[in-house]
Amino acid sequence: MKASWVAEQKTVESSLVSGAELFIQGLQNENVDVVFGYPGGAVLPIYDALYKAEMKHVLTRHEQGAIHAAQGYARVTGNPGVVLATSGPGATNLVTGIADAMIDSIPLVIFTGQVATKVIGTDAFQEADIVGITMPITKHNYQVQKAEDLPRIMKEAFHIANTGRKGPVLIDIPKDIAVNNAPLKEVSDIHLPGYQPTLKPNILQVKRLNEALQMAKKPVLLTGAGVLAAKAEEELLAFAEYYQIPVAQTLLGLGGFPADHPLCYGMAGMHGTYAANMALYDCDLLIGVGARFDDRLTGNLEHFAKKAVVAHIDIDPAEIGKNVPTEIPIVGCAKETLKALNQTCGEKGNSSEWVIQLSKYRSELPLTYKSNDKELKPQKLMEILHEVTKGAAIVSTDVGQHQMWAAQYYTFSTSNRWITSGGLGTMGFGFPAAIGAKVGRPDLPVVAVVGDGGFQMTLQELGVLQDWELPVIVVIVNNKSLGMVRQWQEIFYEKRYSHSLLDIQPDFVKLAAAYGIEGKRAENEDEVREALEAALSSKKPFVLDCAVSADENVYPMIAPGKGLHEMIGVRG
Amino acid sequence: MRRIISATVLNESGVLNRLTGLLTKRQFNIENITVGHTEDPAVSKVTLTVWVEDDRKAEQLVKQLHKQINILKVRDLTNMALVSRELALIKVLTTPDTRSEIKMLIEPFRATVLDVSLENVTLEVTGDSEKVDALIELLRPYGIKEISRTGITAIPRGTQKKVLELHPYSIM
Numbered sequence: 203m204k205a206s207w208v209a210e211q212k213t214v215e216s217s218l219v220s221g222a223e224l225f226i227q228g229l230q231n232e233n234v235d236v237v238f239g240y241p242g243g244a245v246l247p248i249y250d251a252l253y254k255a256e257m258k259h260v261l262t263r264h265e266q267g268a269i270h271a272a273q274g275y276a277r278v279t280g281n282p283g284v285v286l287a288t289s290g291p292g293a294t295n296l297v298t299g300i301a302d303a304m305i306d307s308i309p310l311v312i313f314t315g316q317v318a319t320k321v322i323g324t325d326a327f328q329e330a331d332i333v334g335i336t337m338p339i340t341k342h343n344y345q346v347q348k349a350e351d352l353p354r355i356m357k358e359a360f361h362i363a364n365t366g367r368k369g370p371v372l373i374d375i376p377k378d379i380a381v382n383n384a385p386l387k388e389v390s391d392i393h394l395p396g397y398q399p400t401l402k403p404n405i406l407q408v409k410r411l412n413e414a415l416q417m418a419k420k421p422v423l424l425t426g427a428g429v430l431a432a433k434a435e436e437e438l439l440a441f442a443e444y445y446q447i448p449v450a451q452t453l454l455g456l457g458g459f460p461a462d463h464p465l466c467y468g469m470a471g472m473h474g475t476y477a478a479n480m481a482l483y484d485c486d487l488l489i490g491v492g493a494r495f496d497d498r499l500t501g502n503l504e505h506f507a508k509k510a511v512v513a514h515i516d517i518d519p520a521e522i523g524k525n526v527p528t529e530i531p532i533v534g535c536a537k538e539t540l541k542a543l544n545q546t547c548g549e550k551g552n553s554s555e556w557v558i559q560l561s562k563y564r565s566e567l568p569l570t571y572k573s574n575d576k577e578l579k580p581q582k583l584m585e586i587l588h589e590v591t592k593g594a595a596i597v598s599t600d601v602g603q604h605q606m607w608a609a610q611y612y613t614f615s616t617s618n619r620w621i622t623s624g625g626l627g628t629m630g631f632g633f634p635a636a637i638g639a640k641v642g643r644p645d646l647p648v649v650a651v652v653g654d655g656g657f658q659m660t661l662q663e664l665g666v667l668q669d670w671e672l673p674v675i676v677v678i679v680n681n682k683s684l685g686m687v688r689q690w691q692e693i694f695y696e697k698r699y700s701h702s703l704l705d706i707q708p709d710f711v712k713l714a715a716a717y718g719i720e721g722k723r724a725e726n727e728d729e730v731r732e733a734l735e736a737a738l739s740s741k742k743p744f745v746l747d748c749a750v751s752a753d754e755n756v757y758p759m760i761a762p763g764k765g766l767h768e769m770i771g772v773r774g
Numbered sequence: 775m776r777r778i779i780s781a782t783v784l785n786e787s788g789v790l791n792r793l794t795g796l797l798t799k800r801q802f803n804i805e806n807i808t809v810g811h812t813e814d815p816a817v818s819k820v821t822l823t824v825w826v827e828d829d830r831k832a833e834q835l836v837k838q839l840h841k842q843i844n845i846l847k848v849r850d851l852t853n854m855a856l857v858s859r860e861l862a863l864i865k866v867l868t869t870p871d872t873r874s875e876i877k878m879l880i881e882p883f884r885a886t887v888l889d890v891s892l893e894n895v896t897l898e899v900t901g902d903s904e905k906v907d908a909l910i911e912l913l914r915p916y917g918i919k920e921i922s923r924t925g926i927t928a929i930p931r932g933t934q935k936k937v938l939e940l941h942p943y944s945i946m
Contacts, residue, residue: 333788334791337788337791337792337795338795338796338799341843342842342843342844345788362843394843395846396783396784396842396843396844396845396846397843518841519837519840519841520834520837520838520840520841523830523833523834524834527830
């Protein structure tokens with residue numbers, strides 16, 4: 203009895219490793235191939251372990267850059283992005299990205315250093331209560347209390363981040379925990395009694411939707427990012443084709459259904475197409491799939507889908523009935539649910555007249571803009587970008603006018619090519635996200651479409667392009683203003699352009715040159731096309747500063763408080 | 775309307791913070807909240823009373839709470855047959871004349887005297903909130919020095935008369 207006890211003790215003792223090594227082991231167990239981060243005092247032991255383990259680490263020039271890069275990586279690969287930052291300011295610099303990932307359901311596992319356990323709560327150097335700060339903007343968060351808990355916590359964190367409704371999970375690691383020794387052991391199965399996402403839909407509700415489909419004359423599908431998160435593109439296509447249901451997409455759902463498909467009517471919402479918005483306004487059956495009926499999509503809820511029976515498929519039960527009263531609630535993963543719907547092959551309704559009517563809207567009232575010879579129109583810029591990249595590039599944007607033009611005119615026929623800050627609307631998101639996307643998908647061309655305002659928020663990450671020679675193309679849609687702010691001031695504030703005009707600008711070409719990156723300024727369509735073609739074939743980083751017409755507005759538009767049928771600027 | 779919601783949570787640091795933070799974020803005002811261990815020391819029970827505008831907001835609250843990883847179970851007890859109790863400690867000013875009068879007064883409430891001094895007595899009363907309110911009102915003319923109430927804790931009755939009517943959009 204005693205002998206065996208000693209033997210057991212020995213094996214344990216011989217395999218004691220530090221918390222930092224457990225961290226590396228945890229990353230390897232999850233097949234993490236890259237970490238985006240920035241070192242500092244409280245994470246020195248972890249960075250030392252990273253050094254020894256030769257783990258791929260992308261050193262950004264600001265923690266915000268690291269987290270947005272991880273978001274871009276997660277969007278295009280479907281794997282959780284991994285972020286590492288130090289305590290205090292390192293951790294607080296991540297907050298914008300965490301909130302962004304939370305609202306757009308992007309899987310991230312974020313590690314922050316923390317001051318040593320014995321000084322937590324004493325206002326020590328670089329101490330911030332990051333667990334408290336991030337509580338409302340994480341799916342879950344942890345502070346590691348004992349080194350031996352780290353493997354279990356990491357396994358749980360990756361599971362939570364990338365299942366159910368995906369989102370960011372933060373793990374705060376006090377410095378002494380990274381140094382302390384603990385036994386290296388296999389983590390048994392995850393035990394999370396309070397977290398059991400529903401994947402399979404309730405058959406009864408599926409049946410009710412089948413019945414509603416038989417009755418429907420004007421059905422419409424509203425598809426969101428949930429389709430992409432569940433990898434349900436094929437099932438969606440089969441479903442829409444079988445029942446002949448027109449598809450409208452949310453901003454974040456673009457690419458989930460091919461834009462060039464006859465049943466695709468484009469993006470709906472504040473700057474959506476006439477056909478998509480009228481489809482949502484006029485329908486008699488609305489099927490939301492992995493979309494959360496955000497206010498920018500629905501417009502005034504008083505007028506939203508008022509004639510329709512609403513069915514809502516979502517993995518998050520809290521989204522169902524949150525904004526729009528729902529007759530057919532289906533909690534489940536988009537893939538499983540659409541699969542179940544496809545298997546039933548229910549009786550079809552007759553939607554042919556409806557499809558004809560919407561197609562008429564689409565051909566008679568397409569997205570449009572007025573072009574002239576003198577100016578480079580931003581919409582044209584997006585069309586050229588689509589043409590030169592053959593619509594196959596990964597496109598990443600900030601928020602604002604350029605984002606809407608990219609969404610409207612760079613149409614996506616493949617999924618996981620579109621990265622944008624939807625819910626939070628974060629300026630400075632697009633460029634670092636493009637870096638992460640290029641790291642995740644080096645085989646695809648990556649274009650960061652950014653505004654001149656947003657680019658100046660995170661342009662320090664040009665250092666990463668230089669460092670890794672990453673062939674990311676930065677297209678600056680330069681209208682010398684905070685375009686969307688300026689547009690709203692023009693329309694709703696009698697052209698009082700309060701602090702929205704950015705006449706004083708750096709020379710972006712010279713700025714790129716300072717980082718050893720080639721750049722060019724383009725003032726007309728030919729220059730854009732020529733520069734883009736050169737940049738694509740060079741396989742080098744490139745900054746293209748495009749001087750677009752400064753007073754161009756995004757249309758069509760639904761003014762705040764208006765319904766989807768009250769679009770302005772439909773006819774250009 | 776007032777809703778009584780019961781949540782079974784893991785007994786870890788930060789759970790209460792997450793729960794109350796969520797209510798703040800979604801603009802729910804907590805009227806009272808009680809927390810304590812259950813039969814399992816790793817699990818705590820939180821009972822909270824909140825004011826919500828309508829059923830839809832109430833449903834949203836339950837769902838949002840349920841989403842939290844360290845919250846195991848959430849139940850809206852409002853429309854259930856339940857036993858709920860609250861404890862109050864009341865310090866009342868007394869004179870030699872009123873002391874025995876107060877003792878008579880509290881008897882039907884089954885309140886007990888916990889502490890007596892020359893100027894005041896401290897009483898303990900347990901019951902539903904209405905009973906506690908009634909006693910406080912009765913004692914007010916004598917001069918109340920201090921009140922400490924625990925807030926409601928509740929448990930559904932073993933036998934429920936009828937199943938709560940579900941709304942068409944309800945899935946909880």
